[in-house]
Amino acid sequence: MRVRDRETSVAGHRSPKTGRWRLLIASVGAAAIAVSVLPGLAAAAPVPLAPIDAAAPSGAEPAGGPVPAPLSNIPYGQFPQQRLDAYVPPAVAPAVVVIHGGGWTGRDKTSPQIRPIAEMLAQDGFAVFNINFRLASETVSGVPMQTDDIALAVDWVVRNGANYGADPRRINLIGGSSGAQLAALAGQLINQEHPGRVDSVVVLSGPLDFVLVNEPIDEPPPRDDERPGVNAYLGCVPSKCTPEQLQRPSPFYNIDAATCPAFMLVNAEEEIIPVEQPQAMHARLVLNGCSSDLRILPGVEHGFKLFDDLEPDIMRFFGLTPGNEPMIGGVAYIGKVGEPYTFAYTTHGPGPVTVEVSSGALPPGMALSPVGVLSGTPTQSGTFPFNLRATNAFGFDESAFGMEIRAAATISGTPPEAEVGQSYSFAFTVGGDAEVTVSLTGGSLPPGLSLAADGTMSGTPSQSGSFPFRVKAENTTGSAELVTSITVRPAPAGISITRLEASVSPVQTGAPVTLTATVSGPVTPTGTVVFTEGGTTLGTKQVNAQGRAAVTTSFAAGVHQVVATYSGNAQMPGSTSTSVDVVVVDAVTVGAELPSGRVGTPYSAVVPHAGGGPVTFRLASGTLPLGLTLAEDGKVEGKPRVGGITTFQVTATNPVSSVTQSVSVSIERALTTSVMTSSANPSTAGAPVSFTVVISTDTTIKKPTGTVQFRVDGRKFGKPVRVTNGQAVSPPVSGLALGSHKIAATYGGDASFTGSNSQMTQIVQQAQGAAGLRIPS
Structure with a gap:
């Protein structure tokens, strides 16, 4: 038995670290995969069945090597490369199809990285089929040829696998590196053509999204001729491929919720495939209701080198355990209150297998069947671990799982009557998890009333009547609408009502603002209106025939609360308006220079600016230094990758103004130190000797590039040597005279790093036939 924890939360799809794997995938280790017969591809003829202990069937020959020995080179198609090795288990067992890797262009099933994996799986008790397939080249694209071949092999296993101890109803795929990509894609394509044919897929360090090929994290970006494996597989130069050519072979874009096999995605933290790729694939699988088990291991190992650490888990994942114990997996998708829900957990192991809740509780309204089907209609929102x-x-x-139930927004309530001139407030009843916002979606509110986002309707109505309207409550899960109305009674006879409006708010400091008071009542208003802010009178104006009075003024920066007071007349008493806020904001200005930074050192600064807020920023033209980004709040952050002075234009906007300004930032190059060593010191006269310079820096953001000029006793020694992976090696020199020689090396720096110097003394000892100095040019 075993009890384990399982990750149940799903991270958002972050912007992945892209580009790194595309340079190296052509040389990575072996891989494995399998796929169904795709439309238009004929299957190979069935191979005659043979008992386990019998000789190999026609077209196959027994293979040597460690026990268990396979029946080797069984044809599954008409091409010479379409051959497989079959490992026959002692009893009927799940099938595992293993495919070699090699950057889509090299290696085969007998490679030392692949054959031991097939043998270990066979020793674990699986029926193993280790296959070859046609390779991609400069003239032959791997898409869709290689998945067509693997599809044919899987079809062969379905038709003939029982003769080799395989349960054809339980077919699993495993792949590493480039083969892992093929395994993932093949499992998807097989099940889209033949639902349920592939049970599960283990992806060891697989590139899963070719769209990211053209978004490198390394600078300068690689040339197209530096990625021959990717080019050959895609059949196009990545920088010139169409989006369809990049998405078609990418497992990330081929997820089908109805047919997806179970996935185990495995990656090391610091290997050549960035962990963001399997993390993004896992998140997308789970969001589509597919079963996915994500394993991120420490270290830098890649592909099938990760197999040893996970062999017991892979056995269980493929439905076989040393003790025939069962295994359960799956991540339930998010449910909603009031909506019917069904999800089936995946179980493996000799049956029957029964499933039960051993601790915790399911969401109210949900039930679990003995075969692991979770179903019902949730009645309560929340997170439910069990x-x-x-x-x-x-x-x-026994494993830890969980389920999240969300509730859509709801809204209810009947607004009571209001009265002209009287303050009014009513809050609709809203429900649902997360933040619920309420908005007016139809009709209109009485003049003087407004609706807040929290569902509160408030103000002082100025017009009587019946006002029908529609409101909507909404959150991230769903929305609901309510059709209702409010009745506003007329004001009692003999009173006046004064309403105040500002022509503009917010407004720029010093700009004119017109304040308009409107007086209403049972008789035509006459008299005056006094406009005040606090104890300061802004103006006194006569009410006109329409009951209005207005004054124009200006304000300093800040929030100003203004009221209007009507004096009244012989037939009607005076009244005072509710206060109106006039928001006054200084225009925004932007400074011309950001603080300086250094390559590889974390940088954070805000674009210098002044003026009222809120202020938002955007890049108007130009580009920021490589590695830095501009946020909407004006913060410039990141790790600079290249030195120099960069000037770009930023547009800053606040509620009353917008300005575009050129902004400069100076990024200093990172410092370097150079250390030189000799291949032999002392050396003998006439013997060749070379010198190696290692260039170090205090940042790991990238390796120094550029050239190193070597000098012997002050004279240039050959041409400048290009720096590769942080070091430069001089050409050998075999003619140094007896004695000591001053060797100097000057690293010239690059766009990201400063230059540096190193020197050493080379001793040349006596040797027969010693000659004078010969320095190649």
Whole structure:
């Protein structure tokens, strides 16, 4: 038995670290995969069945090597490369199809990286089929040829696998590196053509999204001729491929919720495939309701080198355990209150396997069947952790799972009557998790009333009548609408009502603002209106025939609360308006220079500016230094990758103004130190000797590039030597005279790093036939 924890939360799809793997994939280790017969591809003829202990069937020959020995080179198609090795288990077992890697262009099933994996899986008790397939080249694209071949091999296993101890209903795929990409894509294509044919896929360090090929994290970006494996597989130069040519072979873009196999995605933290790729694939699988098990291991190992650490888990994932104990997996997708829900957990192991809740509780309204089907209609939102136990005759597997239920927004309530001139407030009842916002989607509110985002309707109505309207409550899960109305009674006879409006708010400091008061009542208003802010009178104006009075003024920066007071007359008393806020903001200005930074050192600064807020920023033209980004709040952050002075234009906007300004930032190059060593010191006269300069820096953001000029006793020694991976090696010199020689090396720096110097003394000892100095040009 075993009890394990399982990650149940799903991270958002971050912008992945792209580009790094595309340079190296042509040389990575072996891989494995399998795929169904695609439309238009004929299957190979069935191979005659043979008992386990019999000689190999026609077209195959027994292979040597460690036990268990395979039946080798069985044809599954008409091409010479379409051959497989079959490892026959002692009893009927799940099938595992293993495919070699090699950057889509090299290696085969007998490679030392691949054959031991097939043998280990066979020793674990699986029926293993280790296959070859046609390779991509400069003239032959791997898309869709290689998945067509693997599809043909899987079809062969379906038709003939039982003769080799395989259960054709339980076919699994495993691949590493380039083969892992093929395994993932093949599993998807097979099941789209033949739903349920592939049970599960293990992806060891697989590139999963070719769209990211053209978004490198390394600078300068690689040339197209530096990635021959990717070019050959895609059949196009990545920088010139169409989006369809990049998405078609990418497992990330081929997820089908109805047919997806179960995935185990495995990656090392610091290897050549960035962990963001399997993390993004895992998140997308889970969001589509597919079963996905993500494993991020420490270190830098790649491809099938990760197999040893996970062999027991892979056995269970493929439905076989040393003790025949069961295994349960799956990540339930997010449910909604009031909506019917069904999700089936995946179980493996000799049956029957029963599933039960061993601790915690399911969401109210949900139930779990003995075969692991979670169903019902949730009645309560929240996060519900629970443990599930899968049990068969050999033991049990208990794992931690969980389920999140969300509730869509709801809204209800009937606004009571209001009265002209009287302050009014009513809050609709809103429900649902997360933040719920309420908005007016139809009709209109009475003049003087407004609706806040929290569902509160408030103000002082100035007009009587019945006002029908529609409101909508919304959150990230869903929305609801309510049709209702409000009745506003007329004001009692003999009173006046004064309303105040500002012509503009917010407004720029010093700009004119017109304040208009409107007086209403049972008789035509006459008299005056006094406009005041606090104790300061802004103006006194006579009410006109329409009951209005207005004054124009200006304000300093700040928030100004203004009221209007009507004096009244013999037939009608005076009244005072509710206060109106006039927001006054200084125009925005932007400074011309940011603080300086250094390559490889974290940088954070805000574009210098002044003026009222809020202020938002955007890049108007030009580009920021490589490695830095501009946020909407004006913050410039990142790790600079290249030195120099960069000037770009920024547009800053606040509620009353917008300005575009050129801004400069100076990035200093990172410092370097150079250390030189000799291949032999002392050396003998006439013997060749070379010198190596290692260039170090205090940042890991990238390696120094450029050239190093070597000098012997002050004279230039050959042409400048290009720096590769942080070091430069001089051409050998075999003619140094007896004695000591001053060797100097000057690193000239590059756009990101300063230059540096190193020197040493080379001793040349006596040797027969010693000659004078010969320095190649």
